[in-house]
Amino acid sequence: MQTIFLQATSDGGMLPQLLMFGGIILVFYFFMIRPQQKKAKDQKKFRDELTKGMNVVTIGGLHGKLIGIENDIVVIEVDKGVRLTLEKSAISMEATVKVQ
Structure with a gap:
């Protein structure tokens, strides 16, 4: 039982987890949110120029x-x-x- 608790401890602290979470947020922004905003902006520009x-x-x-x-x-x-x-x-x- 004691070996299970020893395996659960981490030596690096929370910094690697925070960096990983921040990286996921950046990837999500650059591959999903930003292109969608650009497409909406282009569509609005097109409609304004009709x-x-x-x-x-x-x-x-x-x-x-x-x-x-x-x-x-x-x-x-x-x-x-x-x-x-x-x-x-x-x-x-x-x-x-x-x-x-």
């Missing part, structure tokens, strides 16, 4: 051409005469294929 006539894709996958922009509301034309009113946050990215 202009009429751009071909865009919504989060739901609809392709259309921006017809009107007013504050946080956008109007896209998905087909001739078919217009949808959406929140600006519903725009995902610029379309690579032009909508006719």
